[in-house]
Amino acid sequence: MQVTAADLDLAALLRAGDRIIVGQAGAEPLTLTRALMRAAPPPGCTVFVGMVGSDSFAAPPTSPNGGLGFESYGAIGKAAGLARLGRLSVLPMHYSALNRAFAEGTLRADCILVQLAPGPGGRGYNLGFTRDYLLEAARHARLVIAEINPDAPRCHGGEWPGDIPIHILVPADSAPLDLPAPAPGAVDLTIGGHVAGLIPDRAVLQLGVGALPQAVTARLTGHRGLGLHSGVMFDGVLDLIEAGALTNAGKETDTGTSVAGLLVGTRRLRDFAHDNPSFRLAPPAHTHAHGVMAGLSRFCAVNSAVEVDLTGQVNAETAGGRYVGGVGGQVDFMRGANASAGGRSSRSPRPRAAARCRASCRRRPP
Numbered sequence: 001m002q003v004t005a006a007d008l009d010l011a012a013l014l015r016a017g018d019r020i021i022v023g024q025a026g027a028e029p030l031t032l033t034r035a036l037m038r039a040a041p042p043p044g045c046t047v048f049v050g051m052v053g054s055d056s057f058a059a060p061p062t063s064p065n066g067g068l069g070f071e072s073y074g075a076i077g078k079a080a081g082l083a084r085l086g087r088l089s090v091l092p093m094h095y096s097a098l099n100r101a102f103a104e105g106t107l108r109a110d111c112i113l114v115q116l117a118p119g120p121g122g123r124g125y126n127l128g129f130t131r132d133y134l135l136e137a138a139r140h141a142r143l144v145i146a147e148i149n150p151d152a153p154r155c156h157g158g159e160w161p162g163d164i165p166i167h168i169l170v171p172a173d174s175a176p177l178d179l180p181a182p183a184p185g186a187v188d189l190t191i192g193g194h195v196a197g198l199i200p201d202r203a204v205l206q207l208g209v210g211a212l213p214q215a216v217t218a219r220l221t222g223h224r225g226l227g228l229h230s231g232v233m234f235d236g237v238l239d240l241i242e243a244g245a246l247t248n249a250g251k252e253t254d255t256g257t258s259v260a261g262l263l264v265g266t267r268r269l270r271d272f273a274h275d276n277p278s279f280r281l282a283p284p285a286h287t288h289a290h291g292v293m294a295g296l297s298r299f300c301a302v303n304s305a306v307e308v309d310l311t312g313q314v315n316a317e318t319a320g321g322r323y324v325g326g327v328g329g330q331v332d333f334m335r336g337a338n339a340s341a342g343g344r345s346s347r348s349p350r351p352r353a354a355a356r357c358r359a360s361c362r363r364r365p366p
Contacts, residue, residue, distance in 0.1 A: 032170060
């Protein structure tokens with residue numbers, strides 16, 4: 001059934017206590033999430049968000065029942081704002097565990113709000129930006145509502161399975177969300193240069209999000225024979241491709257193809273990924289699989305953290321008692337890199353967090 005956004009009555013479709021799963025980052029169905037925040041859903045409804053890049057959830061909903069609750073695997077992006085307001089529950093789960101949780105019902109999925117691109121020739125649909133836990137959640141949901149956005153990329157590996165019904169189709173009323181990477185500063189670029197010096201030619205990269213991974217890619221353009229096997233792909237990776245640094249030619253798995261589970265970037269990245277056989281979306285069962293990463297030579301995992309102490313312990317989740325991030329897939333990638341022949345894992349503290357850590361160390365008695 002197809003309806004316009006103006007005619008979509010989400011409050012009438014939802015039930016008390018529903019868990020609503022929405023697409024994350026650039027995959028957020030903006031038309032639907034804005035409609036949700038205007039609605040007055042039944043009591044006890046919860047929205048499961050991932051990485052949040054929009055302001056859709058910034059204002060409280062107009063619901064007379066006191067508003068929606070929010071859950072996530074981390075306070076990532078603008079979800080940190082929900083955490084500061086005490087409106088976000090962070091579930092203690094690794095990213096790779098979410099698919100199984102939805103499949104087994106440990107996390108119940110009632111309603112799915114997803115953004116899809118039209119398939120080739122108007123046949124079928126494509127996930128566009130991400131092939132993540134949302135697809136498994138949709139297999140077990142009572143209600144799947146899809147926002148169809150012709151400006152979303154149609155990616156290899158992102159085909160919507162024909163055995164998962166879509167109950168309501170809504171045309172998008174805006175372009176997909178652009179998420180430009182923060183510009184790295186001088187300190188970021190210095191750290192990026194140190195990290196890049198640890199990465200050999202022909203390495204396979206996993207890159208996290210934020211200014212530091214972007215700074216690392218800026219320092220890798222002189223490398224050769226690099227590959228990508230990552231949870232996330234952002235605009236900076238295109239600089240490596242255009243410089244001839246990243247070819248995927250030496251990957252033992254997915255040779256010649258960049259593989260990621262989530263696109264986080266701008267139209268430049270969407271245009272690159274659209275119908276491009278040299279890029280493939282893959283689910284966490286592949287991007288985060290220990291056996292796949294261990295089978296890739298020189299697999300290097302590059303992520304940022306809030307704090308790293310003098311013994312090497314890493315905090316990637318909280319600062320000042322509040323969630324500001326999440327473990328996500330870092331543990332999976334670290335273990336995969338350590339199991340890879342010639343691989344290594346690198347995690348650097350964010351500059352301001354590092355300064356806080358140094359100040360804290362100076363205050364400690366000898």
